[in-house]
Amino acid sequence: MNYDQDTESTPGGSTLLEMRGIEKRFPGIVALREVAFEVTAGEVHCLLGQNGAGKSTLIKVLAGVHQPNEGQILLDGKEIGFSNPDEAIKAGIGTMYQELDLVETLTVAENIFLGHEKARAGFSSRKAEHRAAAGLLTRLGHPEILPEMEVGELSAAGQQIVSMARALSRDVRLIIMDEPSAVLDSEEVRNLFDTVRFLTASGVAVIYISHRLEEIRVIGDRITVLKDGTAVASNLLVADTPNAELIKLMTGRSITNVFPALTPVADDAAAVLEVKDLVVAPGNEPISFSVAAGEVLGLAGLVGSGRSEILGAIYGSTKPVSGSVHLDGKKLRPGSTVSAVNAGMGLCPEERKSQALLLDDTLAANFTLASIPRYSLAGFTSGKREYQASMEQITKLELRPADPMREARTLSGGNQQKIVLGRWLSHGCRVLLLDEPTRGVDVGARSEIYTLVSELSRAGIAIIVVSSELEEVLGLSHEVLVVSENRIVHRAPAAQMSEHRILDLVMEGTTL
Known part of the structure; x- marks a missing residue:
């Protein structure tokens, strides 16, 4: 994904935050070991590491969600400690978590100012909140998101975007992203970067966490890499550190080929x-296409273009207006996931x-969720099978x-994605639909997922891939539908x- 701008600045501000010798232990686990980390005013400090490396734990310590077992946190050279997130917010530290914690039944404005409502004479001022919310959303490049939605x-x-606006609604000195x-497309990422640059220009420091190394090149100043709860590299300058070195620091190994070579699909391969x-929703044009055995077809487009809706109509999680879907010549029942899975x-x-x-x-x-009858005896699931x-x-x-009895929520994003893939491999799928298969997945797990897609293709499985990362669509696919x-x-x-292209x-296909 190309974001058009590059930054090679070196931060020159004073040290705003210092974390010294941070250790965090949970029952049976040492999540952080002697971690040292610092951020200067006005810089973007990128925090990298594989899923499970300790990044989330470190930012939760900083945000007051966890308290460290050992170590010091200094803000402007003064030692501080937060017993809860509200204390961190009052100190000027805002956090945007990967897992959004918005209240879906409240309006945009109500979510943005939840917990620090704008009041007049002791009462919440809806007009003031709507005006301030609209200003924040416009700054983020999304004036079409209305405060009353x-x-x-x-x-x-x-x-x-609403989560970003909520973080910016506070008087922050340091914001963790x-x-x-x-979940953003190319243009939305550019808007995000413009906002980050606006913040850093005014002296706000940003801790930026991402698995997309190309983003680090564009927006980052310095990098700290975590591995197995330890800072294996600190304060690396973005301009001086090649991706190959970062990958090796994160994974402990070199990953040379990002996308494995695809086996060509024969011209006479059966669909x-x-x-x-297929008409996905009222007013849509009918769409038709086919996918051959072993073919990987990529769906490329901006967020909101209808890619995921097409997958939903094919799979039966939504019922199309008209049209049909056939698998191995058999017509599937519209709006029926059971028909598709069977x-x-x-x-x-x-x-x-x-x-x-x-x-x-x-x-x-x-x-085994998709294949329960296969693992049952006399109507009861066989634990052994x-x-x-x-x-x-x-x-x-x-x-x-490698523990089948472990809870799924305890695994990293990459390993959770492998569980979902493994469910369908166990089921013996002929067609596999992948919607954002590497979202929130670290570089090592990404490489493993890419290799798996290539292997499934060679095994004759027809695959459709949707991704907001155009590089990923192009690298994984034989053909692309725009x-x-x-x-x-x-x-x-x-x-x-x-x-x-x-x-x-x-843009040519977008109604102006």
Whole structure:
């Protein structure tokens, strides 16, 4: 993904924050070991590391969610300690968490000012809140998000923008951004970066966490890398540190090829999936395309272009207005996920935690969820069969830790995504739909997922990939469908496409 601008500035401000010898222990786990970390006023300090490296724990210590067992935190050279998040906010430290904590039944303005409402004569001033909210949203480049809208009606990207506005509504001196771009498209990321530059120009410091190394190149000043709860490198200058070195620091190994080579699809390969005149929603144009055995088809477009809605209509999680979907020549029942799954289709959805995983259940239960009858005896689930099947997937996917009885919520984002993939591998899918397969996944796990997609393709599985990262769509796919305003505006081999060409096609297909 190309964000058009590059920064190679070295921070020159005074030290705002210092964390010395931070240790955090949980029962049976040392999450942080002697971590040293500092941030200067007006800089963007990038915090990198694989899932499970300790990044989230460190920022939760700083935000007052956790208290360290050892170590010191200094703000402007004075030792401080936060017993709760409210104390951190009052000290000028704002946090945007990866997992959004918005109240979906409240309006945009109510969410932005929740807990610090604008009041007049002891009463909340809705007019003042709406005016201030509109100003924040305009600054973020999204004046179309109105203060009176209900948050639950917004897209994931829209909700992320509201979360940003809420953090900026406080008088912050330091703002922590945990994967802020995960649900944003290219233009929205540019707007985010403009906001970050506005903040740093006024002396606000930013701690920026992202798995996208190309973002670090654009927005970052310095880098600290965590691995296994330890800071293995601190205060690296972005301009002086190549990606290969960062990857090795994070993973302990060199990863040379980002996208594995795809096996070509034969010209006469049979179509496994056929979409015929499918009208996803009222007023949409009918769409038709096919995917052959072993073919990886990428859907490229901006957030809100209709990519995920197309997958939902194919899978049956939403009922189309008209048209049909055929798998191996068999017509699927519209609006029926049962029909799709029974025919051999699987979906890894955009929001895996809320839409795909039983977070409080075991890995074994999650792996076998789509194939329960296969692991049952006399109507009861066989724990032994379930355990054996899940161990096979754990070994195949190199899942860590290799414990089928572990709760799914305790795993990193990359390993959680592997669980969802493993569920469909265990089910024996012929068609696999992947919606944002590497969102919130670290660079090491990304490489493993890319390799898995390539292996599934070679095994003859038809795959559709949706990703907001155009580089990912182009790198994983044989062919690309460009989607704009719920329409397919172009189809071409990925080798003949580029990020700029896709964006040009998207804009040509957008109604002005």
